[in-house]
Amino acid sequence: MSEALKVIIVDDELPARNRLKEVLEDCRDKLSVRLLAEASDGVRAVELMNEMAPDVMLLDIRMPGMDGIEVARHAQKLAAPPAVIFTTAFDAYAVKAFELNAIDYLLKPIRRERLLAALQKAAARRIGFSK
Amino acid sequence: MLRMLLLVNALGVLAAFAHTPEWPGWWNHFLLIAAFVQPILLLSLLVLCGARRWLAKLPYREGLAVVALLELAIAALVYLSLKNAIPLSELMGLPQFLLCTLIATCIALFYLDLRSRALSPAITEARLQALQARIRPHFLFNSITAVLSLMRADPKRAERALEDLADLFRVLMADNRQLVPLQDEFILCRQYLELEQLRLGERLRIDWHIERMPEEALVPPLVLQPLLENAVYHGIEPSSEPGEITINIYRNRDQVFIVLRNPYKGDGAKHHSGNKMALNNIRERLALHFDVEASLKTQVTGSMYQVTITLPYTARRP
Numbered sequence: 001m002s003e004a005l006k007v008i009i010v011d012d013e014l015p016a017r018n019r020l021k022e023v024l025e026d027c028r029d030k031l032s033v034r035l036l037a038e039a040s041d042g043v044r045a046v047e048l049m050n051e052m053a054p055d056v057m058l059l060d061i062r063m064p065g066m067d068g069i070e071v072a073r074h075a076q077k078l079a080a081p082p083a084v085i086f087t088t089a090f091d092a093y094a095v096k097a098f099e100l101n102a103i104d105y106l107l108k109p110i111r112r113e114r115l116l117a118a119l120q121k122a123a124a125r126r127i128g129f130s131k
Numbered sequence: 132m133l134r135m136l137l138l139v140n141a142l143g144v145l146a147a148f149a150h151t152p153e154w155p156g157w158w159n160h161f162l163l164i165a166a167f168v169q170p171i172l173l174l175s176l177l178v179l180c181g182a183r184r185w186l187a188k189l190p191y192r193e194g195l196a197v198v199a200l201l202e203l204a205i206a207a208l209v210y211l212s213l214k215n216a217i218p219l220s221e222l223m224g225l226p227q228f229l230l231c232t233l234i235a236t237c238i239a240l241f242y243l244d245l246r247s248r249a250l251s252p253a254i255t256e257a258r259l260q261a262l263q264a265r266i267r268p269h270f271l272f273n274s275i276t277a278v279l280s281l282m283r284a285d286p287k288r289a290e291r292a293l294e295d296l297a298d299l300f301r302v303l304m305a306d307n308r309q310l311v312p313l314q315d316e317f318i319l320c321r322q323y324l325e326l327e328q329l330r331l332g333e334r335l336r337i338d339w340h341i342e343r344m345p346e347e348a349l350v351p352p353l354v355l356q357p358l359l360e361n362a363v364y365h366g367i368e369p370s371s372e373p374g375e376i377t378i379n380i381y382r383n384r385d386q387v388f389i390v391l392r393n394p395y396k397g398d399g400a401k402h403h404s405g406n407k408m409a410l411n412n413i414r415e416r417l418a419l420h421f422d423v424e425a426s427l428k429t430q431v432t433g434s435m436y437q438v439t440i441t442l443p444y445t446a447r448r449p
Contacts, residue, residue, distance in 0.1 A: 012371065013273065013330045019280035041371055062269070064371045089272035108276045 042066025
């Protein structure tokens with residue numbers, strides 16, 4: 001396995017971010033991942049995305065101010081956009097999410113296996129890009 | 132009861148109108164008639180309330196006849212004692228007046244009969260069942276995520292949160308047709324807010340004013356929790372700044388007031404369908420339990436959204 005997959009977590013609820021960190025940690029025996037940073041709102045997420053050029057963004061949809069859909073639109077404009085994995089509590093945005101080329105769509109509470117599968121998809125895509 | 136007073140007064144308006152169709156005249160006639168009608172209504176209230184147990188024992192038809200006779204007696208009494216004070220006698224004599232009373236009584240009884248059929252226990256029960264309050268799925272899944280996040284770091288708190296969640300869902304899934312003491316609803320709301328606090332932390336501030344809350348007053352179950360859920364969803368979650376929800380519960384004479392305030396951003400119709408649904412649900416349940424004696428009103432003042440529930444104070448099951 002090459003370089004670790006660089007991830008940022010975006011969610012307005014602290015417990016949700018903490019839980020995602022734990023599950024991410026649990027994935028590390030199968031996949032090399034590195035948490036770069038976390039953000040609690042959309043505006044901060046866009047800043048982080050521009051500064052740190054992550055490979056993957058774990059993105060909550062329903063957030064105050066700029067929501068996840070809006071953040072994903074910003075991501076699409078980048079030259080090398082991060083793979084967007086939406087995380088949401090309730091299945092009401094799936095169609096919109098896939099219009100935005102999200103690589104996956106995870107329902108909370110998120111299982112390790114589901115997160116791992118999504119991250120592996122993102123890693124495969126990165127290899128595809130670098131070729 | 133209130134419906135009857137309104138109905139009979141409306142009939143008074145009609146009677147006056149029938150007598151003098153021109154505008155200036157009928158208002159005066161209505162006042163004249165009203166002067167007779169009000170004492171009759173009040174006396175009837177007293178008499179029928181007093182005789183209620185005895186009346187309830189009679190077969191339905193006999194009961195109707197007795198009520199009609201009582202009304203006629205009261206009408207005659209009032210007519211004769213007020214005849215000299217108020218010049219109604221120019222308008223109609225005693226026989227006419229009694230006929231009017233009889234007609235009004237029949238209409239009122241007929242209306243009550245229709246209403247009791249429409250609101251027969253079976254139909255009311257079915258309506259109440261259909262109106263079971265529903266919680267937003269998004270709350271359930273976010274709460275479970277929050278509990279999972281505590282499992283490793285703070286197992287004790289995770290346990291408490293799961294217990295709160297269990298209590299909340301027990302009530303949500305229960306048969307909620309019977310009224311419950313206000314205290315039960317209050318405890319449930321506190322548990323619910325505890326869970327929301329877990330997710331939202333600093334962003335959610337709660338201010339209870341319950342010093343004058345009548346704990347024993349009976350209310351429909353889940354009369355307040357869905358409103359708090361709305362307040363969190365529309366008032367707290369859309370902002371990353373802390374916001375405060377204020378709940379004021381008190382009794383004033385025979386009425387219980389529940390007043391809830393939360394910050395409000397006028398963000399158009401985006402979220403309102405869910406809100407309306409919960410409000411209409413509570414409104415309808417209040418009506419099924421208390422008829423027109425209970426109400427739910429909403430009000431937007433500046434950046435605050437306020438819901439006021441008024442319901443009659445009852446400490447025993449009616």
